[in-house]
Amino acid sequence: MRLHLSAPASHKIRTSIKITGSKSESNRLLLLQALYPNIEISNISNSDDAQVMQQGLEISHGEVDIHHAGTAMRFLTSYFSSQKGKEVVLTGSQRMTERPIKVLVEALQSLGADISYVKNEGYPPIKIKGKTLEKYKVSLPADISSQYISALLLTAPSLKNGLELELIGKITSVPYIKMTLALLSQAGIENSFEGNTIVVKPKTVVPKMNMVVESDWSSASYFYSIVALCEVGTEITLSAYKKNSLQGDSVLAEIYTQFGVETLFDGHEICLKKNKEIVKGSSITLDLANAPDIAQTIAVTCFGLGMACHLEGLHTLKIKETDRLEALKTELSKLGTSIEVTDKSLTLKASHEIRKDVAIDTYNDHRMAMAFAPLALKQDLFINDAEVVSKSYPDFWKDLKKLLFGIKES
Template identity: 60%
Template sequence: MDLRLKTEEFNSGTHITISGSKSESNRLLILQQLYPGLQIENLSDSDDTHHLQGALTSDDTVADIGHAGTAMRFLTAFFATQEGVTKVLQGSDRMHNRPIEILVNALRDLGADIEYEKKEGYPPLKITGKKLTRNKVSINGNVSSQYISALMLIAPSLEKGLEIELVGKITSVPYINMTLQLLHQLKVEAEFKGQVIKIKPKLTVEKQTVVVESDWSSASYFYSIIALSKIGSSVKLSAYKKDSLQGDSCLEEIYKHFGVTTTFKDNSILLTKEREHSSAVLKENLKNAPDIAQTIAVTCFGLGVACDLTGLHTLKIKETDRLEALREELTKLGADISVTNESLHLKPSIKIKENIQIATYNDHRMAMAFAPLALKVSIEILEAEVVTKSYRSFWKDMLSVGIQNVTIK
């Protein structure tokens, strides 16, 4: 499905409810398997979460998780601890080219039985669950935080708990802290001090219900829409907390650069364009929130603002090489952009080319990040259905704010 986007009139004041955070939901689903008394409300409606749920509830020996990287990492650790269960984890072609060796090595160090079905260091994996008795492991701190969180999630179910030493520089700390805080909500004794995470064993937890906060990454596209709109424009989003566990909540501060204010009230946020954007170069280190890099880069381009974004090394191994994908697609629109292995540098734009086809590379965030440009020019999004990976109602919600779309095929 390809979509041509255009905007005749922005519907200011629209109220949109966004489904629960994929990051929180997927962590809680693993914990729910370990502690059946846990109930979850406002679960994410993303493909990733559906894949994870399916793999957890199916008796099939093969679990296909598609493009769901979080599911692959979390399930690898979970099934490694399930005595008597043998599972083959597989996914899309892209997933079979996303490295997982660092996590597998850490689990093997704990005694796990994991084999590579095809290419060494990559899925698919054959996992034979067993009792893991070792309680200390080391892992690089600058790798995907999902590897670290995968170990943290199984830690309280191990008879001796787990001590994780993070070697070297640590990135994506908010996602590690998110996992830590969710463990704390279940009264698991866990701490993260310096380079070491210590988690004590806990066999049972009291029955309780956890309400998942809505996804801040999904909110980023509305921040971009308001930034690209005229002064006075607004949109209301539910359900969000001031004291969010999600690293992407830094959007509130970053988008002040573009004249957007965030008002918290009654579990919602009101985004308002209160003033013109700053003409200064936006300089941000996004090591703790790499998923919003695409949105920010497109916002800057749409407003003619220069930016230097760093801390983006994990974007090279996402659904696509997101840095190269951004360079390619923004260049087609007329941008002067360069990228390195961990940074993006955009110069001020003068004019945006119209009716350009934006390739999405099987990456949901490419489709969603570029959609707000429809406020400036007509634009075509190829393979637009890819948004279901994290945000199934995205195009419906775009219609509600006035971004119209016509299906081309």
């Protein structure tokens, strides 16, 4: 599906949007629910990723196809390894077979897991024969994707002796690790995180409880971008959010003050207000090691505002749904800007014009589609394969129509 996007008649938007539950929290709670059926979940994400996670957890034997869902691949690898009697082949899309899994597989094998590669060593598909894991000490490089770490931590309380995980080196994506541990704590599972060592105690049963998923801050980022690119006086209210969020991307509230956007918390709602114009040609530098998923949104916001930026801490973006750094370079260059990327950073020069009717390729990456959509406030553009947003935010285009964006299939 190819969409043509155009700006609303007024650039002073005032509306409210309810955003689906966090994909990150939903997938963590779904794994915990599989281990502890007494857990009930409210406000679960309606994303493709959450759906394939749910479907995967229901399979005991045979093939489990998680398509593009990287989180599900990591979490289910750990889950099935510890489930005695279950035997599966875990696979996914072509891109998924190019995304490394070796670090997690080796960690699980050191605990006693029976995992083998079906095709290429270090990459899915993988064959897993579930068994009781009695070893409890393991180490991982600290600068890898937090999903590898969380995969082990979520399975840990169901292991006979729990888990003692040592992280070697400087830790990145700390908020996502802390999110996982906080959810374990909410479920009554004892854990600690001191220095570079994380300990999770074993737990046989948890009491009946209902765990509520906060709405997704990554999804909120696109509305932050819209407000930043609109006129002073724009207000968009989003729900349901917590001031003391577990999600690393909640740093948006602080970052977007540099784009003239104020965040007001009221109960479980946030109101995004554009309160000042930004000087074209100005520049910002950010380290996004703890929130890499908002890098695309921020880079596009800067481009739309005629700002320069230097974004660091982006090493995990090379192995996402696509190589997000190279994809950003390609698509922003089409629009008329100068951008340079390394394997962990992005540098964008301030631009004074945006080319009209450019077609943005999305590379099977939901965030490419949604990050570029706000630019329609500045110039008409096309989004190719726009349906990819269903991975994390199926209602995205419908919600943009509520803001009176022009959206037509072409």
